[in-house]
Amino acid sequence: MKYPVVRLLARVLDLTIYLFIIMLILLFYTFLVSLIDGTENFVISNSYIFYVSVTLLLILLESYLFMIWGTSIGKKILKISIERVDNKPIDFNSAFKRTVLMWIFGLGLNLPVIQVVTMVLAYNDIRNGKQTYWDRKSGFIVEGKEITPWDLLIALIFLTAFVLSLIVFLFYDKL
DSSP: OOHHHHHHHHHHHHHHHHHHHHHHHHHHHHHHHHHHSSSSOOOOOOOOHHHHHHHHHHHHHHHHHHHHHSOHHHHTTEEEEEETTTOOOOHHHHHHHHHHHHHHHHGGGOOOOHHHHHHHHHHHHTTTTTTOHHHHTTTTEEEEEEOOHHHHHHHHHHHHHHHOOOHHHHHHOOO
């Protein structure tokens, strides 16, 4: 697949959906804490442990989606699929390997400067008709069908809905 912007939009859509899922988990956790101790305070005492835990959960979720659907939610909306080079069914271990490599070499572990560099490198690879590093190393190819303006509209509606719900969640007590 030689459309880096479509893959980037699919990744942004995935990350937004994953962030939405995290917010739902936090909301549920806050509700449980308020039931137990009667407060509405939500404090994450060790943000590094929280970050690593959430990242691991997201890697597991995406690996599972690749195993059952052959794609992630954002990629499914934008008609992108991943397949193994050897045409075998996607198993959890190979999906996990690809996802971990993507988080390291595609998203730069979400470290701001590194992330920009890794995303530019991946963009250039895709634009030049090459596979991304994580796809090459994990034995996957990425295929995409032609998307219509309706597909883009659906993706933008999903993205807008998730972003608005995240804003409401983050600022619900200030609205």
